[in-house]
Amino acid sequence: MFLMDIDLAGLKMIGYGIAVVGVAIGVGMIFSAVVSSIARQPEVAGKLQSSGLIGAVIIEALAILAFVLAFIL
Numbered sequence: 001m002f003l004m005d006i007d008l009a010g011l012k013m014i015g016y017g018i019a020v021v022g023v024a025i026g027v028g029m030i031f032s033a034v035v036s037s038i039a040r041q042p043e044v045a046g047k048l049q050s051s052g053l054i055g056a057v058i059i060e061a062l063a064i065l066a067f068v069l070a071f072i073l
Contacts (some may be wrong), residue, residue, distance in 0.1 A: 012070040019066035026059045 034052035036055075038045045 012073065016066055017071040020063060021060055023063040023066075027056050030055045030059070 030052050034048050037048050
């Protein structure tokens with residue numbers, strides 16, 4: 001069986017892959033909303049860009065945390 005051949009390290013990397021897909025979707029949704037908002041109201045572009053970058057940094061920090069936990073556990 002396929003699942004019997006995968007060791008613990010392989011399962012950790014599969015879990016990290018799933019976490020990275022979630023991060024990619026999250027960052028895509030953030031920047032999609034930022035671009036859409038800037039297209040509607042260009043005068044608030046600076047505030048929206050900074051808020052979008054802060055959100056992206058927080059989501060990327062979660063990806064790094066998942067990467068570290070994949071090696072610790």
